[in-house]
Structure formats: structure tokens, C-alpha cells
Amino acid sequence: MAAPPMYQEGASLTRPPFFNGKYYGWWKNRMMEFIIAENYDLWDVVMDGPTIPTKLGADGTVVPKGRLELTPEDKIALQNNAKAKNILICGLGPDEYNRISSCSNAKEIWDTLQSAHERHMSPMKKCNVDYWKRKYELFRMKDGETIQEMHSRFTSIIGEMDSLGESLPSGKAVRKFFSVLPNSWESKVEARDLDFEEENMKLMARIFRKC
Template identity: 55%
Template sequence: MTAPPNFKEGQSTTRPQRFNGKYYGWWKTRIQDYLMAEDSKLWDIILDGPFVPTKTDAESEKLEEKPRKKYTEADRKAIENGFKAKKILMCGIGPDEYNRVSSYETTKEIWEALLTAHERTSQVNYLNGNKLRGIIPEPFKNLKNLVNLSLCDNSLEGPIPLFFGQMKSLKSICHYRDLCKNFFDQIIPPELGSLPSLENLVSIIYCLEFIIIFSSSCHNFLSGKIADELGNIKSLTRLYMVDNQLSGVLPVKLGDLVNLEELHLQNNEFIGALPPSFKSLKKRTYLDVRGNKLNETIPDIFEQWQDLHVLNLMGNNFSAPLPGQISKLKSLTELYISDLVGKSYSFPDLSGMEFLRILTLRNCSIDANIPIWIWKLFRLQYLDLSVNSLFGAIPEAVNPR
């Protein structure tokens, strides 16, 4: 840590030290010391983010943000500390740095932006869009501070390296979702499950910032089973394993990915049932498992998927009927289901899905009238009820809103 030659700046005990783009390491230590001396809680706010007052809803038993009128004195004090931390941090940077971070709202976002700009630039390795070939060399594992690695749009080949599991700082492998053209093959290494900070893993992975993506559209040919160890990557928010030759049953351990928002498994060769452990994936917004060989009854896993927007189960061999809990997916905008096998059943009650734009229930063994509530889904743009056993008259449409 090098100190500036003009050591006059930074000697005040009544105001934070000013950072003007140089000697970042020195300033970082001094501003931390200043915040800790003012109140250690201020440093916690910068690292962890601001305090948000919450309460438990009596009916749903879920945490929700308190209205301002319900704030306690302790709530207000914690909020004031958040603004105090932000004031000190913003008063400790010059105009150029202010322009860099002025669009961020929280102290955590501001701090992370400064870290990225002045400390992490050596932690990014972009090699995409070249003509590189061969395998990824093992000395890559010596890049101990590497955060982002992009190798997209080359002609690299062979297995995804096992030593990636030793690169604990990695958060993103690949950075451009459409440019992952390589020729990786074999299985997905279970060693990736030991990466504690991984957020995005994409088809050399298709781009790892939020995700694991392995896609044949990126010219990869991954096969074998999904390793249970991938369930250890608790930081994952999006997981893509698309258009490959992946097979076997879906691991129960995938239900441990508690921060997962999107799961894309379409067009592989997975078999068996959807794991009941998926019930724990409460943050899910997108599930696509179309084009596999999944079967058995669809489990009741939907009760707490309040934020799910897209559900695609088409092109499998699931057993009829649909589970009753599917009616609780109130936020769905797109629902695709086809090829349910087994005994016929009445039309599922989807009347509460007021945000539906696309509804496909094709070849689903439905033996019933078309319900009148279909025409009350005012946002509906596409409806496919083909190859069922519908009978009776087509209900008269209600007046549009």
C-alpha cells in the first residue's frame, strides 16, 4: 500500500479522506478506519447493504417491507445509520469518482463499484472472439484473484478443466451469452461445485455471471449426468444446460440452490421425475424442461413459487392430471404443457392466472367443456388446447375491459 507523496491530505480526524483516483489502497484503508472510529455499524452497512424494516404478514407468514408509518425508533435509527454511512463515503471521493458511482443507490453498490474500478481490473481475463484452439492450460489455476473469465467464440476443445474448481474467486466463466462457440465435450465436472462465489456458469460454459449454461448452439457437446456437487453452488441464480446430450435423473441436490431464479434444462435426455426437492426453490421465475424424457406424475412443488413467470414442461411423458397446486402460480405469464399420458381429467382451474399471455395445454388428456373463465384472461394472446377431448359449445366471449 503506497501513500501519496503529499501526505497532508488524510490527516484530518474530523472529515473523511478524499480520493481522487490515485493511491486507492491507501484511501481504502483510511476510509475504513474512519468509518469504524465513527461507528462500527457503518462499516457493516457498507459491506452488507442497508437495513430494510420488515414485518411478518399474519396470513401468509411471509416477510414483507414495513410501511413507513409502522417504523419503530430502532428502525429509524438503523435507516439513519445507512444514510450516515453513505454521506461519509460520498464525501470521501472527488468529482471524477462521484460521477462514476452517482447512479448507485446503496453504499454497498458504491463500494463494489469502486472496488471493481480500482482493485479488480487485474481480475478480469477476456480472450473471447479470437482463434484460440486446443485445451485450456492448467497454469490458469494460478490466477488466484481471477473473477471473470471469458473464452467465448474460439475453437477450444476437450473437457471443461477440473482445476476450475480450485479457482475460488471465480464468479463468471464467459461473459457474453451469444458468443460461446467452442467444442467442449464430456461431463460437467463436479469440481465446479466447490466454487463458493459462482453466480453465472455458461457453456464455457455459456456465461457464468448468473448462470450455468451448456448449449449446443454454442457448439458444445456435453454428456453424462449432472453432478450432485453442483447443488453446493448456493450463489447460483441462473442455470443453463441446454441442447446437449445430458442424461440421467435430475439430482435432488439441485433443490439446494436456494438462490436459483432461472433453470433451463431443455432438449437433453433427462429421465425420471421432477425432484420434490424443487419445492425449496422459492425464488424461481423461469423453469424450462421441455424436450426431455421426464415422466411420472408432476409433483406438487409449486405452492411457494409465487414469482414464477414461465413454466415449460412440453415434450416429455408426464402423467395426467396436472397437480392442483399449479393453480397457485398467480404470477405466470407463459404456461406450456403437452403430452400428458394416462386417464382423462377435467379442465384445470387456472382462472386466477390473470397475467397469462400464452397458454398451451396440448394433448393433455383433458375431457371437459372449455371453461368460461378462459375469456376472462384479458392479457391472453395465444391459446392452444389442441388434441384433447373437449366437448360442448365454445363459450361466448365476455366483453373486453
């Protein structure tokens, strides 16, 4: 997924990634990893919905348990519900919070954000796909651009295509990047076997470290 340009914030083990209404695909992946790292049970809550402790009522129907009827396991389930919701809320700016303020649980929040930032793009999806494919095909190094800036632009384009369902094999992306490097970089690139994607990614990393 494409990351915001000039993104400088470091990763945090205690603070959820922040979403300000742009680069949803990037935020979505980071938030998923953050929640899973916190507790995989929380991710189940986001995907499957909250666990509500229940019991059989006097008439034989299933009803929620009262507060004094909760077992330790019930309390853990309720705590997971609250924690998953709180993590998502803490990762949203004011505009996005207003969008989900009426949601009662983490799954509703997640689904609402997906609906707003992914599914509603479908009428314009083909146009967006064509736009980013064109950006990819015409990609070149700009005058005065550093190799790091060039790489950042390139990965942003790849990320946008991926978010629209147009994923590229990493080997193909590496070959494309190498093919548009200026002549002054040819001596630094020794990609003799471009079929080995992992080796090429390592090679690319070595190139950037030399910049």
C-alpha cells in the same frame, strides 16, 4: 499502501479521506478506519448491505415497513444506512462520484469502487508486480535526496507491492532499507539484531528524527 507523493494533509476526525481516482489502496484503508472510528455499525452496513425494516404483509410475504410503522430501532438502522452512504460520497471527487451515482446504498458504492480499482487490474497484475519488485530490488538513494525523501519513496514502493498482494515482512523491508543507506549514515545505524522487527522500526524512527 502507498500514499500520494508530497502528501501534506493532516488527519481529520470530522472529514472523510478524499479519493481523487489515484492511490485507491491508501484511500481504502484510511476510509475503513474513519468509518469504524465513527461507528462500527456503519462498517457492518458497508460490508453487509443496508438493514431494511420489514414486516409480514397480508398475504404472508415479507414487505418493507411504512414510515409510520418504524420503531426507534428501525430508524437507527435506516440512519446508519444513510450515514454510511453519505460518508463514502463525501470522500469522493467528481469523477469517482459519477462512477457510483447510480448506487443505492453504501455496500454498492464500496463494491463498485473495488471492482473499478482492484479487480479490473488483474490482466495487468503480473506486469505491475514485476515492475514494483524491480523498483524494490534496484532501490538506492538518489543524488541530492534527503533521508526523509528516500524513506518516502521506499514506503511508497512497499505500499504498492502490498496493494498487489506482494506483502513483505517488515523485518525484511527494514533490512533492505539499512543495506542501501549511504556510507555517511553507517555511524548512525546500530542494527545489531535485525530479527527483532519492532526494535528496528523504532530505530528507523530515531534515525529520521535526527535528520
